Amino acid sequence: MRVLGIESTAHTFGVGIVEEGEPGRCRVLANQRRMHVPASGGIHPRVAADHHAEVAASTLDAALTEAKSTASEIDAIAYSEGPGLGPCLRTGATAARTLAARLGRPLVGVNHCVSHLEIGRGTTDARDPLLLYTSGGNTQVIAYARGRYRVFGETLDVGIGNALDKFAREQGMPFPGGPKVEALARGGSRLLDLPYTVKGMDVAFSGVTTAAQALVARGERLEDVCFSLQETAFAAVTEVAERALAQTGKREILMGGGVACNERLALMVRTMAEARGARFHRPEKSLLVDNGAMIAWNGLLALAAGLRTPLGSSTVNQRYRTDQVEAAWRNGTH
Amino acid sequence: MAQRDALIFLGAEAEVTRSAYLGLESVRKRRVPKTYRHKELDDRIRRERTRAESQLLVEANAAGVPVPRVLDVDESTATIELQAIEGEPLRVVLERGAANALALCRRFGQIVARLHGAGLVHGDLTTSNVLVSGPGLVLVDFGLAQRSADVEDRGVDLHLVERTFESTHPERPEFHGEFLAGYRASLPESAMVLARTQEIKERGRYT
Numbered sequence: 001m002r003v004l005g006i007e008s009t010a011h012t013f014g015v016g017i018v019e020e021g022e023p024g025r026c027r028v029l030a031n032q033r034r035m036h037v038p039a040s041g042g043i044h045p046r047v048a049a050d051h052h053a054e055v056a057a058s059t060l061d062a063a064l065t066e067a068k069s070t071a072s073e074i075d076a077i078a079y080s081e082g083p084g085l086g087p088c089l090r091t092g093a094t095a096a097r098t099l100a101a102r103l104g105r106p107l108v109g110v111n112h113c114v115s116h117l118e119i120g121r122g123t124t125d126a127r128d129p130l131l132l133y134t135s136g137g138n139t140q141v142i143a144y145a146r147g148r149y150r151v152f153g154e155t156l157d158v159g160i161g162n163a164l165d166k167f168a169r170e171q172g173m174p175f176p177g178g179p180k181v182e183a184l185a186r187g188g189s190r191l192l193d194l195p196y197t198v199k200g201m202d203v204a205f206s207g208v209t210t211a212a213q214a215l216v217a218r219g220e221r222l223e224d225v226c227f228s229l230q231e232t233a234f235a236a237v238t239e240v241a242e243r244a245l246a247q248t249g250k251r252e253i254l255m256g257g258g259v260a261c262n263e264r265l266a267l268m269v270r271t272m273a274e275a276r277g278a279r280f281h282r283p284e285k286s287l288l289v290d291n292g293a294m295i296a297w298n299g300l301l302a303l304a305a306g307l308r309t310p311l312g313s314s315t316v317n318q319r320y321r322t323d324q325v326e327a328a329w330r331n332g333t334h
Numbered sequence: 335m336a337q338r339d340a341l342i343f344l345g346a347e348a349e350v351t352r353s354a355y356l357g358l359e360s361v362r363k364r365r366v367p368k369t370y371r372h373k374e375l376d377d378r379i380r381r382e383r384t385r386a387e388s389q390l391l392v393e394a395n396a397a398g399v400p401v402p403r404v405l406d407v408d409e410s411t412a413t414i415e416l417q418a419i420e421g422e423p424l425r426v427v428l429e430r431g432a433a434n435a436l437a438l439c440r441r442f443g444q445i446v447a448r449l450h451g452a453g454l455v456h457g458d459l460t461t462s463n464v465l466v467s468g469p470g471l472v473l474v475d476f477g478l479a480q481r482s483a484d485v486e487d488r489g490v491d492l493h494l495v496e497r498t499f500e501s502t503h504p505e506r507p508e509f510h511g512e513f514l515a516g517y518r519a520s521l522p523e524s525a526m527v528l529a530r531t532q533e534i535k536e537r538g539r540y541t
Contacts, residue, residue, distance in 0.1 A: 191374045200457055200478050235371040239346075242368075246346035271370040 001303065002029070004063070004074045004099070005296025008092025009084025009112045010137055011036045011043050013052040015063035016293030017074070018300060026122030026300075029067035031286055031293040032059050037175055042165070049087035056095045063292070071103060078299020081109030081309075082320030084137070089316035097314050109309040109316075110298040111325045112290075114149050116256035117142055118301060119294035124281040130250040132241040132269060135257030135290070136161035136176070139203065139237060141244040142322055144330055149322050152244040153201035160233055161259045163205035167212050167229060171222065181226045182262050188227025192220055196232050201243055203236045230264050238268045245278055255282040258289045305329040347383075347477060355405045355415045363387075363477075365412035380412035383477070388414050390454060390479045397452030399445060400472045419474065421467030425502055428461065428509065439509045441471050443516025446491065449473065451521055455480050455487040460498040485523075489530030492517070496531065 007014035014033045021027040036051035038044065064071060079096035082089055093109070100107035117131040130143040130152070139155035158166075161178055168177020194211050197204040212229045216222060241253060253273050259265060266282055273280040287294060305328035340352040342361065353362040365380040367373075388407045391414075395401050406415035424442060428435055442464055449456060456463070457478030465472045480487065499510040518524045 191372050196375065196379060231372045231375060235368075235375060238370050239368070243346040268370040272368070275369060 001075045001300055002069065002073060003076045003078055003296045003300040003303065005078040005080075005110075005292045005294070005299050006092045006096045006099075007080045007112070007290050007292045007295045008052050008088045008095075009080050009082070009290060010088060011048055012290040013055050013059055013092070014290060014292035014295070015059045016291055016296040017063055017067040017069060018293055018296040020300060020304075024122065026119065026293075026297045028123070028287070028293045029069065030063040030065075031291050032063040032066060033286075033289070033291055034059050042169070042175070043085070045085040045087045048085065049091045052088055052091040056091070060095070060099070071099075074103060074105060076100075076106045076108065076299065076303050077103070078108050078110055078295050078302070079314075080112045080115070080295050081315075082112065082317035084112060084316075084318060086316065086318045089318065093314060093316050097311055100314075101311060106303060107309050107311060107314055108299045108302045108307055109314060110295055110302055111320050111322065112295075113138060113140060113142060113322050114325050114327065115294040115298040117149070117254065118298045119287050119291075120254040120256055120281060120283050122297050122301075123283050123287060124254065126252045126254045126279070126281040128250060129252035129254035129281060130241065130244055130248060131254045131256050132237065132260070133256045134160050134237060134259035134265065136165060136178075136259075138257060139205075140322065141201070141241055143244065143248050143250055144327070145248060147331075149325055149327055151322050152248060153203070153240040156197075156199065156202050156204040157206040158209075160203075160205055160237060161257070163209045163233060164229070164259070167209045170213055171216065176258070178259060178262065181229065182264065184223050184226040185230045185264065186223075188221065188223035188225070190221075190224040190227070191231060192224055192228040194228055194232040196236055198236050198239050201240055201247070203240050205233060205236075208233055230262070234262070234265045234268050237265070238272050241269060242272050242276065245273075245276060250278070252279045252281060256288060260288045261285050301329040305331075345477075352418070353415065358405070359418040360405055361402070361416045361418050363414045363416065381409045384409050384412045384414060387476045387479065390476050390481065391416075393481075394449060394452060394454055394473070394476070394479075397448065397454070399449045399452060399454075400470055401476070402472065402474060419465050419467050419472045421465040421472065423462045424464040424466055424471065425461035425498075427466045428503060428506075432466075435506075436508060436512045438466060438471065439512035440516035442495075443513040443518075444520045445471055445473055446495070446513075447517045447520035447524065450483075450488050450491070450527070453481060453483045455482045455484075455491050457487075457491070459491045459494045461495075461502060462498075485526050485530045486534075488527045489534050492527060492531040493534045496535070 005016045017030040034055040036048045077100040133140045137159045139160045141153040164178045173180045195207040270280045343350040403417040463475045
């Protein structure tokens with residue numbers, strides 16, 4: 001089965017095409033991404049949606065070309081149903097619906113957060129991992145327990161990437177600021193005092209952004225502030241992941257989301273995993289960030305388990321929760 | 335350092351070992367260094383949490399909540415020396431089908447009400463963190479405790495109790511019923527907390 005997946009939850013419009021190789025292994029045939037970069041400020045949902053509508057056709061063509069596939073060779077269409085920005089999600093869903101109707105192929109909507117986990121299971125050796133999902137909009141610790149994917153810890157305010165981007169924006173760095181903060185942090189060495197907020201299994205980041213700005217205003221070196229921001233915020237999410245590992249008894253940790261591209265965060269999580277005797281997994285970067293291949297792969301799993309989304313009810317769900325997902329493809333596993 | 339064989343429990347954050355303090359049997363809780371964290375940050379966090387936990391235990395004790403006595407605190411090694419409590423977790427006693435099970439659950443509710451009434455919340459209120467010791471109960475592990483009279487924090491405490499009863503004793507709803515009866519009878523503003531617990535439950539988070 002060859003599945004085409006459309007991702008459009010936030011700034012990225014992505015089209016991926018995948019097949020199943022060995023049982024349970026994802027083979028990525030194409031993974032095209034087009035990112036909306038705001039001229040100034042943060043993402044405006046309608047402006048981002050306009051971007052997605054503009055690039056949709058050419059991204060689809062590029063994905064088919066990359067996969068050396070014709071549209072008629074696609075067996076099914078998957079799309080990101082949520083959670084995400086309403087206008088962006090609707091643009092992706094419309095493209096998916098149109099394609100499914102035109103080709104006469106089945107359609108299936110999938111959960112974006114769960115797709116980050118499934119692409120890790122499909123492309124690394126992770127079997128039943130705890131996912132540390134860190135991105136702009138999301139920061140969650142997710143694992144499969146008692147018949148469902150469940151959230152064991154999450155941010156109480158903004159996503160960790162959002163906190164980094166916002167700080168970077170205030171310092172005049174263009175979007176996305178996370179990679180620039182990472183580069184600057186390599187030149188830092190002094191640990192400055194910033195709030196470290198872990199509440200039980202949850203984290204919070206809005207205070208750390210404000211405090212970091214105050215440090216810059218006070219005249220601290222930007223490199224040292226970036227260094228301290230990363231050390232503090234990343235340690236907090238790593239601690240939450242560690243608590244969740246202890247609580248769930250899982251033996252594998254998987255990273256996902258755009259912030260997982262950060263080498264310092266990856267090192268912290270790997271160090272924590274090794275100290276606990278857990279296996280560490282991180283998919284390649286093009287599969288960590290928002291992408292269509294992960295949507296396609298989750299769609300393939302869902303379709304193989306008999307799930308379909310009828311065209312007439314192929315809506316989006318901005319607040320689609322991880323624990324609402326009917327993960328039928330995992331029945332009988334753990 | 336306590337010896338390896340004296341290890342009682344190894345959590346995400348701390349190791350708990352059997353020890354001795356001035357000839358008394360004690361329990362030593364040490365927050366172990368985390369190598370993934372920057373050393374200065376790690377030292378600061380472990381020191382602050384050790385201080386907070388010991389202070390909250392002292393406050394709880396002063397308010398008449400049965401908790402282990404704090405014998406000694408060493409912030410530099412993030413270690414708290416506690417009075418050893420003879421007894422078993424409430425969970426184990428309930429699983430065994432103890433004859434006084436309902437009375438113990440009611441007592442558990444009274445103790446939590448007293449803790450909340452003293453302006454404290456526990457943060458990890460499971461039946462594994464209540465020990466049945468002699469005729470009474472002792473509340474342990476204040477690692478996630480906070481000073482708070484916030485209805486949300488109290489509601490989170492009760493929500494965790496409810497989930498714990500549901501997962502360990504699904505066939506005995508009266509355990510949780512007795513717990514609530516004890517809580518209601520001992521905290522004047524309990525109705526507000528119970529309403530919030532219901533709301534938290536409907537949000538459907540699973541921690």
